Amino acid sequence: MAARMLLSRVKLDAVFPRLMATKADFEKAKSQLLRLTKEPTNEEKLRIYALFKQSTEGHCTTPKPSAFNFVNKVKWEAWNQLGDLTQDDAQEQYIKMVDKLNATETETVPSPELHVQETDYETLVLTKQNNMTTIRLNRPSRKNAINVQMYHDIMRALGEAKDDDSTLVVFTGTGDYYCSGNDLENFNIPLDHMETVAQESSLLLKKFVATFIDFPKPLVGMINGPAVGISVTILGLFDLVYAADSATFHTPFTKLGQSPEGCSSYTFPKIMGIPKASELLLFNKKISAREAYDLNLVTEVFPTNTFEREAWHRLQNYATLPNKALHLSRQLLHQLKRETLHKTNEAECQLLKQMWLSPECASAIATFFQRKTSKL
Known part of the structure; x- marks a missing residue:
């Protein structure tokens, strides 16, 4: 009996340290x-x-x-x-x-071509060099998905760039993605706050897009990888869009029970024609960089392995152009359509607010999240 108790005690002593x-x-x-x-x-x-x-x-x-x-x-x-x-x-x-x-875990290292300034932006890296202001989306672990903070950071960065000495303002992304669209955390909406959040989100989006519409300097997109949602639609307001040949462009709005934004309901048909715009905005077609070039959404496509070097070299040459002449000429090109763009932005945001409150949107987003978690 004593031996059995001793053996039991030994077993407990062996297990207890492991549990601790x-x-x-x-x-x-x-x-x-x-x-x-x-x-x-x-x-x-x-x-x-x-x-x-x-x-x-x-x-x-x-x-x-x-x-x-x-x-x-x-x-x-x-x-x-x-x-x-x-x-x-x-x-x-x-x-x-x-x-x-x-x-x-490794620290994010910006492109060696750029000198990085110390900034207090939570979701961006802001760079000013060679007459260019570069706004680099910097949430690589989320594929540079846009959360509410990033919306505010981008507007603030554009406000700063508007008043600096830069000739061009360039957008690009950190890591393999340019931007994966809206962060799913944006949809964490308690049922009893749906209307309030939909209204606030609509106003935020309207203000965000208006910042691009009214921006006075040339805007350049350096699309280093896949782009989704608003990161694609807003490109219709840019002056140049360079893409790596590994980039893709996807606007899955109707699949998520939503509708176009970023003035794409106006700019895309103007850029590529209604049938091709419908493939992207209504039927969720994902296109390659080469296809985006053929549709005039992208200015030029570069091989991925030389994209950074070739595209930045091109932009550095453009940034030496006379500042005032470039900015005034750019404003001349855009002034006649600015009022139409603001009206389009207003209409898109009003429709989106309705869609966000619809059962169809709730069901579509829930289905999307279901697929995401099933892959865990």
Whole structure:
């Protein structure tokens, strides 16, 4: 009997240190997650959230959120998909995932061609060199998706560029993507705040697009990778658009129960004709850089491996043109259509507000999120 009790005590002593170590590792992982400087992707964040909930509360038993509460619904589904995974196993997976993120984290390094200024922009890198102001979208872990903060940062950067000595203003992206469109976090809307958020979002979008309409200097897009949604439609307001041949252009509005914005309902038919514009804006066709060039949406396409060198060299030559002559000539080209663009912007934002409040939009976005989480 004494021997059996001793054996039992030995087994407990062998297990107990491992459990204590696991708990310590879990607490350490929680701290490491907060210290990450590179933001995890949407898929990673959902997985981390689900594993944390499973580790601390067990399998999902809470009611499923409303279809209008998009983000909470997606988070609930990610947690629910873990099923009966034990808390210990969930904790172990959580620790491994955070360790992996911590081990692979690297700082974002801007293109060597540009001298980076220290700025207080949260989502951008602002560069001023050789008569050019460059606005670099800088959320590579989110594929440079535009959140509310980035909308405000871009407007502020354009306001600063409007008054500086630059000849050109250039937009490009950090990493492999130019911009993946709106961040899904923008759709985290509680049901009882839908109308308020839709109104505020409509006004923000209207102000954002108006900033481009009224901007007095030449705008250049350096499309270094895939572009989605408003990052595509706004290109109709640019003066030059250079693209790497790996870039793609996609405006999946109707697929998400929404409608065009960025004045694309006016600019795209003018640029490429109604049938081709309809393929993009109504039927969600994704096109390559070469196809975008054929449709006059892109000025020139460069090989991806020489894109940075060739395109920047071209722009540096343009930036030496006489400043006043270039700006006044540019304004002459745009002045007659400015009123039409503002009216188009107003109409698009009003329609979008209606669409955001519709059950069709809620269902389409929920389906999109469902597909995203099913790939986790």
